[in-house]
Amino acid sequence: xxxxxxxxxxxxxxxxPPAPAFAGEAEDRTELARLEQAWLDAGSRNDKDAIxxxxxxxxxxxxxxxxxxxxxxxxxxxxxxxxxxxxxxxMSITITGDTxxxxxxxxxxxxxxxMPVEVAYTDVWVRSEQGWKAVASQETxxxxxxx
Numbered sequence: 754x755x756x757x758x759x760x761x762x763x764x765x766x767x768x769x770p771p772a773p774a775f776a777g778e779a780e781d782r783t784e785l786a787r788l789e790q791a792w793l794d795a796g797s798r799n800d801k802d803a804i805x806x807x808x809x810x811x812x813x814x815x816x817x818x819x820x821x822x823x824x825x826x827x828x829x830x831x832x833x834x835x836x837x838x839x840x841x842x843x844m845s846i847t848i849t850g851d852t853x854x855x856x857x858x859x860x861x862x863x864x865x866x867x868m869p870v871e872v873a874y875t876d877v878w879v880r881s882e883q884g885w886k887a888v889a890s891q892e893t894x895x896x897x898x899x900x
Contacts, residue, residue: 782848784885785848785855785878785885788887789855793859801828812827817893834863834864837862842857844856844857856874856876870894871895872892873894874893
């Protein structure tokens with residue numbers, strides 16, 4: 754009888770759908786997407802304080818030109834040109850434990866009416882006692898191909 758119950762229990766366990774992802778993962782995804790947008794918005798407003806709250810002390814950025822910048826260099830960077838705009842699309846968030854990797858496209862328009870530039874990005878985030886902090890970022894300009 755016990756063997757039958759154990760076998761039945763195993764069969765039920767195999768037939769059930771897999772358990773959902775970590776219960777807090779949905780909240781983490783929402784928070785990370787919010788932080789990505791807040792970072793973009795702060796950059797558009799040249800809000801160094803807001804950017805400073807998002808970046809970890811050890812943050813490092815590799816620009817589209819292959820230049821490596823630390824947190825202080827990022828915070829000291831010139832603001833976006835007047836009238837420039839940015840928007841995120843195709844964002845994908847992968848969370849593994851206390852680390853998240855976010856990829857997507859930043860559609861950057863340097864001035865009204867100008868041709869937008871698509872910048873593929875990868876941002877790495879780590880959960881700390883202060884919440885999620887960006888620790889690394891890399892951008893690559895997507896080359897337009899002729900149709």
